Amino acid sequence: MANLVARQKRTATAVLRSRSWSVPGGGSELSEARQMVQSVSLATTIQTSPTPIDHAYRLAYKVAHRLLRMYWTVRRPHKGGTLVAIWHAGQLLIVKNTYRRQHTLPGGYPRHGETPSQTGARELEEECGIRVRPEEVREVYRGEHLFEGRRDDVTIVEVELPSAPNIQVDSREIDYARLARPDEVLNLLIVPHLREYLQQRAERQARPAPV
Numbered sequence: 502m503a504n505l506v507a508r509q510k511r512t513a514t515a516v517l518r519s520r521s522w523s524v525p526g527g528g529s530e531l532s533e534a535r536q537m538v539q540s541v542s543l544a545t546t547i548q549t550s551p552t553p554i555d556h557a558y559r560l561a562y563k564v565a566h567r568l569l570r571m572y573w574t575v576r577r578p579h580k581g582g583t584l585v586a587i588w589h590a591g592q593l594l595i596v597k598n599t600y601r602r603q604h605t606l607p608g609g610y611p612r613h614g615e616t617p618s619q620t621g622a623r624e625l626e627e628e629c630g631i632r633v634r635p636e637e638v639r640e641v642y643r644g645e646h647l648f649e650g651r652r653d654d655v656t657i658v659e660v661e662l663p664s665a666p667n668i669q670v671d672s673r674e675i676d677y678a679r680l681a682r683p684d685e686v687l688n689l690l691i692v693p694h695l696r697e698y699l700q701q702r703a704e705r706q707a708r709p710a711p712v
Contacts, residue, residue: 547668548677558673559599566600573650580651584608584694585621585638586659587631587666592680593699594666595691596628599676605692606657607631607678617656629678630669633660642701646693655694 551559572578584606587594595604607628611620618635625631642657670678681689683699 546677546679547670549670549672551672555672562598562600562674570649575650577647578651579654580610581654582608582610582656583617583620583624584655584657585625586641586657586698587625587633587662588659589662589665589680592682593686594629594631594668594678594680595686595689595695596670596678597676599674602690603692604686604689605695608655617658621658628671628675629666631666633662642694642698644694644697646697648693653694657694657698 585608586606594607596607597604607625608621609624609628611617612623615623616635617640618638621638622633622635625633638658638660640656641659643655645652645654647653665680668678683703687696687699
């Protein structure tokens, strides 16, 4: 996948550089080339080819998740977890789990004594291979929804990355990952906490700045 992205970038740059040499205003054409190279990187869906062992793990995850949903539907437990929102150039990193239909953010349940920032940083590295320091992320959302039969109390932490992340998905738990604009994400089937987070974020950004 990394080689494919690199080839796409080289092709986009070569094509538009050749245009900049022959077309008046070549500087703007080269600027278009840079934008095209960036869009190629951001639009790429990161998906690995699972091995037979990975397929076995995926099946185990699906079976376990189905059994848990049956249990949650009966008991209605209260569960708490953390999701981490990674932003770059106005786009959000979303993932599709191998055992769930909805798109979501990287994340999971905290270990004993972990803060939401620590949980988010750890899960992000485990699921997508992206390293951030816990002090770099900040808590921006907390909400509870009845989801998959459980009362799901979720905290979302976020961080803005200055460069496109190098995504390496855990192919046993993650089907694929990609960067997408918020409006694209809201048109997908997503978990309720992510939808509410994006709606609240859009409302905050739409408010006039204080004088």
